[in-house]
Amino acid sequence: MAPAVSAAPAAPVSAGPALPPAPAAPSPAATTAKAAASAACGQWLRLQQAGEGRLYGLDGAQTTLRILVYRGGRLASLGHNHVIAAEQHAVGQIYLPKDGLANAGAELGFRLDQLVLDAPAWRTAMGGDFAKILSEADIAGTRANMLKALDAAQFPVVTAVTRTVEGGWPRPVLKLDITLHGQTRTLDLPVESSRPEGDQPLRARGRLVLRQTDFGIQPFTVLGGLLAIQDPLVVELDLTARPAASCQPMPSA
Numbered sequence: 001m002a003p004a005v006s007a008a009p010a011a012p013v014s015a016g017p018a019l020p021p022a023p024a025a026p027s028p029a030a031t032t033a034k035a036a037a038s039a040a041c042g043q044w045l046r047l048q049q050a051g052e053g054r055l056y057g058l059d060g061a062q063t064t065l066r067i068l069v070y071r072g073g074r075l076a077s078l079g080h081n082h083v084i085a086a087e088q089h090a091v092g093q094i095y096l097p098k099d100g101l102a103n104a105g106a107e108l109g110f111r112l113d114q115l116v117l118d119a120p121a122w123r124t125a126m127g128g129d130f131a132k133i134l135s136e137a138d139i140a141g142t143r144a145n146m147l148k149a150l151d152a153a154q155f156p157v158v159t160a161v162t163r164t165v166e167g168g169w170p171r172p173v174l175k176l177d178i179t180l181h182g183q184t185r186t187l188d189l190p191v192e193s194s195r196p197e198g199d200q201p202l203r204a205r206g207r208l209v210l211r212q213t214d215f216g217i218q219p220f221t222v223l224g225g226l227l228a229i230q231d232p233l234v235v236e237l238d239l240t241a242r243p244a245a246s247c248q249p250m251p252s253a
Contacts, residue, residue: 040095040105040107040161041055041093041095041107041247041248041250042247044093044095044105044247045246045247047095047097047103048095051098052097052098053095053096053097053098053103053104054095054096054098054243055093055094055095055243055244055245055247056093056094056095056096056196056201056202056241056242056243056244057092057093057241057242057243057244057246057247057248058090058091058092058093058094058108058239058240058241058248059201059239059240059241059242060087060088060089060090060091061088062201062240063087063090063237063238063239063240063241064085064087064236064237064238064239065085065086065087065090065108065110065235065236065237065238065239066083066084066085066087066122066235066236067083067084067085067086067115067233067234067235067236068081068082068083068084068130068233068234068235068236069081069082069083069084069229069230069233070229070230070232071227071228071229071230072219072228072229072230073221073226073227073228074226079227079228080118080132080134080138080142081129081130082117082118082142083117083118083119083122083123083126083130084115084116084117084118084146085115085116085117085119085122086110086114086115086116086158088114088116089110089111089114089115090108090109090110091108091109091110091248091249091250091251092106092107092108092109092160092241092248092250093106093107093241093244093247093248094106094202094204094241096195096202100168101165101166101167101168101169101172102165104162104165104172105161105162105165106160106161106162106165106174107159107160107161107162107250108159108160109157109158109159109160109250109251110157110158110251111156111157111158111251112146112147112150112152112155112156112157112158113147113152113156115143115146117139117142117143117146118134118138118139118142120133145220146220149217149218149220150180150181150217151181151182154182155180155181155182155253156251156253157179157251157252157253158178158179158180159178159179159250159251160176160177160178160179160189161176161177161179162174162175162176162177163175163176163177163186167190169193169194169195170192170193170194171190171191171192172190172191172193173188173189173190173191174188174189174190174191174206175187175188175189176188176189176208178210180210180215180217181215181216181217182216183214183215183216185210185214185215187208187210188208189206189207189208189237190206190207190208191204191205191206191237192204192205192206193205199243201240201241201242201243202239202240202241202242203238203239203240203241204237204238204239204241205237205238205239206236206237207234207235207236207237208234208235209232209233209234209235210232210233210235211231211232211233212229212231212233213231219231
């Protein structure tokens with residue numbers, strides 16, 4: 001995800017009208033991941049109805065999903081780190097079988113145009129290099145550059161769907177197919193969690209690092225790379241999911 005470092009944009013050079021690029025077709029991997037995300041919960045719901053396990057729906061109001069973006073380049077001191085959040089708009093579900101984790105699964109998704117950037121409370125809580133409060137103009141500029149770099153009009157949705165769940169309580173590892181910018185890559189998400197009892201909510205915390213270039217995204221730069229966004233992004237998840245009797249609709253393009 002490549003939001004801009006807060007810096008004044010260079011004036012455009014007039015070169016005459018340019019033809020719009022032809023839209024790229026989604027990769028086969030992205031199409032497969034989207035199909036899996038829409039079909040998985042139906043199967044989990046049937047397993048729950050058969051008494052084979054329990055379905056949990058994501059509680060967006062009690063879930064934190066943050067993406068940390070770091071400034072880079074020789075003039076990094078002129079830019080800003082960024083905190084991006086999707087929690088209020090993220091949807092998803094988790095399925096736990098009665099025994100073990102071999103058939104467990106999860107899916108989560110959100111729209112890029114619903115992301116919230118650099119709320120003062122988040123930056124203050126982070127402290128350190130995130131502590132500076134940004135102006136509304138800086139945030140608006142960063143948001144516009146982020147959506148442009150991510151081709152959000154063409155690829156508006158991010159999804160994560162489990163391929164497998166490995167390990168065991170209280171430190172399982174989710175192997176996730178993450179689809180971003182029309183491309184799907186598999187990443188590991190180690191989490192801290194305990195199996196809930198009865199109707200208690202499921203809580204889990206985890207962190208992963210993804211690289212923008214792995215998804216065909218060119219990290220934002222200005223001034224010939226003197227001011228830039230670093231390639232790695234840190235994704236931090238602290239989720240709450242509650243027993244559910246139906247599937248939350250996953251976001252669509």
